[in-house]
Every structure is written in C-alpha cells, then in structure tokens.
Amino acid sequence: MKWRWIAITAFVVLAACQRSNAPAGFTIRHKPPERKDVIEAVLASYAVPLSTHSSCKDIGTDADDKTIGAYLSGFLSELEKPEDRNSIATSIAEADGKSVWRCELIIRHAAGDDEWGWGVRFDIRQSDGQVVPESFVCLGAG
Amino acid sequence: MITAATLDQFLGKNISAICPVGFHNANDNHCAHFVSHILRYKFGFTCGGMVNGPGEPASLRVQELFPECGRVGFWENRPQDINPCLVFITKASNVDVFTKKMANVPKKHIGIFVDGNIWHYSNSQDKVVKQTPAQFKNHFAKPSNAMFYGELP
Numbered sequence: 001m002k003w004r005w006i007a008i009t010a011f012v013v014l015a016a017c018q019r020s021n022a023p024a025g026f027t028i029r030h031k032p033p034e035r036k037d038v039i040e041a042v043l044a045s046y047a048v049p050l051s052t053h054s055s056c057k058d059i060g061t062d063a064d065d066k067t068i069g070a071y072l073s074g075f076l077s078e079l080e081k082p083e084d085r086n087s088i089a090t091s092i093a094e095a096d097g098k099s100v101w102r103c104e105l106i107i108r109h110a111a112g113d114d115e116w117g118w119g120v121r122f123d124i125r126q127s128d129g130q131v132v133p134e135s136f137v138c139l140g141a142g
Numbered sequence: 143m144i145t146a147a148t149l150d151q152f153l154g155k156n157i158s159a160i161c162p163v164g165f166h167n168a169n170d171n172h173c174a175h176f177v178s179h180i181l182r183y184k185f186g187f188t189c190g191g192m193v194n195g196p197g198e199p200a201s202l203r204v205q206e207l208f209p210e211c212g213r214v215g216f217w218e219n220r221p222q223d224i225n226p227c228l229v230f231i232t233k234a235s236n237v238d239v240f241t242k243k244m245a246n247v248p249k250k251h252i253g254i255f256v257d258g259n260i261w262h263y264s265n266s267q268d269k270v271v272k273q274t275p276a277q278f279k280n281h282f283a284k285p286s287n288a289m290f291y292g293e294l295p
Contacts, residue, residue, distance in 0.1 A: 055187045058205055061247050078248050108169055109248065113281055115265040116171040116248050139192060141202035142171025142250070142265075 025130035033124055038090045038103045041131045042072070042120060048133045056138035059118075068120060068136060075107045075118045084111040089119075100125055100132070106139060116142045144181065144226050144294075149254060149261040152180065152270045157263065160270075162197025165189035168268050173252050174204045176263035176270060177228065180254065183295060185210050204230065204252045208237075208244040211292030215239050217275065220291040226256040227291050231281050234288035249286040253278060 026044035028037040046069025050056040059065075061074030079086040087108045095102035106119035118140035123132040158166040160179050175189060178200035186206030190199030201207060208214065211228060213221070216239070220227070230237070232250035237243070244250065253262030253273075260278045264271045279287055 055191060057186070058243075059246050061245060063243070063245060074246075075248065110169065110266075113251070113264065113266045114249055115169070117167070117169055118248075137191070138187075140170075141165075141175055141189075141192070142173060142204060142248070 025125075025133055028124055028129045028131070031126070031129050033092055033101055033103065033129075035090045035092075037124075038092060038105055039088070041103065041122070041124065042068070042105050045069075045122070045131055045133060045136065046072075048136050050138070052134055052136050053138065056136070059138045059140070068138075071138065072107065072119070075109075075116075078109055079107070081111070084109060086110075089117070094126075095123070098126065100135075104139065116140065118142075144254060144256060146256045146259065149180070149256060150272070152176075152261065153272055155270050156268055161189055161200070162195070163189045163193060163199050164195030164197075165192045165202075171265050172263045173265065174207055175200060175202050177207070177252050177254055178202070181294065183207060183210070185295070203246070204232075204250045205244040205246045207252065207295070208290075208292060209242045210295035211242070212295070213291075213293045214242055215291060217289035217291055224291055224293050226254060227293055229253050229255045229260055229275070229278065230290040230292060231278065231287055232290075233286045235285075237288070237290055239290065249282050251281050255291070 026041050028041055030037050046067060048068045050066055060071045065071050089106040089108055091104045093102050100123040102123055104121045106117045108117045121137040121139055123135035157172045183201045185201045187202055188199035189202055230252050236245040236247045253260040259272050261272050
C-alpha cells in the first residue's frame with residue numbers, strides 16, 4: 001500500500017514537472033496586436049519546440065535546432081550584408097470566428113538569386129491576449 | 143516521364159501561371175515549388191499550407207524533396223541512366239548523400255535535368271529558365287555551388 005502511494009505521488013510530481021516545462025503563452029500589450037507586439041511575441045516564444053507542428057520538421061539551418069528561437073536565429077544570421085535587401089514582414093488577421101488574431105512574421109532576404117522568406121504563423125487569443133504556443137506553424141519555401 | 147518538350151512549354155512563365163493554389167509572392171523562393179507542381183510532388187509542407195486556394199497543392203522545400211529521391215550523389219558521379227533527374231546545388235557540407243539529408247540552409251536550389259539541360263525557376267527573374275549544367279553551376283558562388291543528382295521520386 002505504501003509503495004502504491006509513493007508511485008502515485010511520483011507520477012503526480014513528474015506530470016507537474018512536465019507541465020511546467022511547456023512554454024507559457026506570452027501576453028501582448030496591445031489589443032488588437034500591433035506589429036511590435038507580433039515581433040515581441042515571437043521573441044518571447046523562442047523556446048517553443050519545433051516538434052509542435054509537422055511544418056517545422058527539419059526546418060533549422062542546423063540539424064540540431066530544436067526551438068523556434070534556434071530556427072529563426074539561423075535565418076536572422078544571414079542578414080549580414082548591408083547591400084542586400086532584408087526585411088521583416090508581419091501580418092495580423094482575425095480568424096476562427098474572431099476568437100484569435102492569426103499573426104505571421106517572415107524574415108525576408110534578397111541578393112540576386114539568393115531570395116527567400118522564412119518565418120512563423122501563430123495565434124493570439126482575443127479573450128486574454130495570450131500567444132497560443134501550440135499554434136505555431138513554420139512558414140517558408142525554397 | 144517528363145520530357146524536354148513538356149518543360150519547354152513552361153519557359154518564361156511566372157509561378158502565377160503554374161501554381162493554381164495562389165502562392166505567388168514574388169519575394170518568396172519558388173524553386174522547389176516549380177519542380178513540385180510540374181512533377182506533382184506533395185511531400186512535406188505544401189503551398190496549400192502557405193495560402194488558402196483551390197487546386198492541387200505541391201511541395202515547397204528543397205530539403206524535403208532530396209530524401210524522397212531514389213539514388214542520390216555528387217553530380218559528377220551521376221550514372222548515365224539517371225535521366226531525367228532532379229539536380230540540387232548548395233554547399234557540399236550541407237548534404238549527406240549516405241543518409242540522404244540536406245540542411246535547410248538558405249543557399250540551396252533545385253531544377254529538373256532532362257537530356258543535357260536543366261529547367262529551373264529563377265527567383266531573381268521570376269520566371270522559368272533553361273540552362274546547361276555548366277551554367278547552373280554558377281547559380282551560387284563557391285562554396286555554395288556543389289551539385290548533386292537525385293533520381294526522380
């Protein structure tokens with residue numbers, strides 16, 4: 001009986017630890033969100049794992065990239081030369097019956113044939129302004 | 143089987159004339175997108191995930207096409223019987239031909255090789271072009287211009 005209670009307690013503690021490892025949703029400061037809120041929300045969501053969505057599989061510039069932060073850092077690091085055309089595009093739209101704001105952030109680069117845009121799409125709940133970590137989708141082509 | 147005559151029909155065309163789904167942004171990279179619509183590949187993430195639109199979606203990412211190929215290897219080692227095939231260009235260290243993996247580095251490109259020429263989407267010109275392998279080799283400067291073949295998935 002004693003061992004059963006120890007096992008149950010250990011399970012509960014383990015479950016609580018796993019839950020605390022999940023990235024908490026960042027809360028934006030303006031409703032509806034502004035461009036700066038989208039950028040701040042992405043920066044605050046750096047720890048969201050790439051395993052969140054199939055679109056993020058093998059998306060990092062390094063094979064061992066495991067988070068949204070590592071993925072985006074790889075492409076930001078390419079914006080090195082001032083003579084290239086670089087930009088950060090954002091978009092905000094109401095979605096899912098206006099229950100969320102669907103946001104996108106795309107890092108863009110163009111230097112001759114080296115032209116691309118890689119980024120993320122994610123939701124912000126309209127009710128409390130919180131980013132939904134499990135809504136992250138990785139965008140980009142090339 | 144894809145032919146040179148079929149590919150010639152796409153020369154000079156913008157991606158808007160090729161993708162029915164509506165992923166046409168000129169600031170995006172459409173090299174794998176073009177190849178995938180022509181060869182009807184739907185591996186991994188597709189243009190249907192980028193935009194909502196009608197029509198058949200197609201793959202978008204070079205690193206998701208490479209592992210789907212049959213035989214792969216360095217271009218100079220291409221067996222003569224692999225024609226047509228896919229042709230990739232990137233830095234050699236981004237590719238592992240033994241595990242068939244390619245990293246998602248920005249400087250990578252893909253085209254379709256048939257009978258001595260390569261058809262690919264020029265993102266700077268926003269249209270389909272045809273080049274010889276020697277011309278294609280200049281798509282990126284060294285060291286990002288190592289070429290690889292991939293048997294059609």
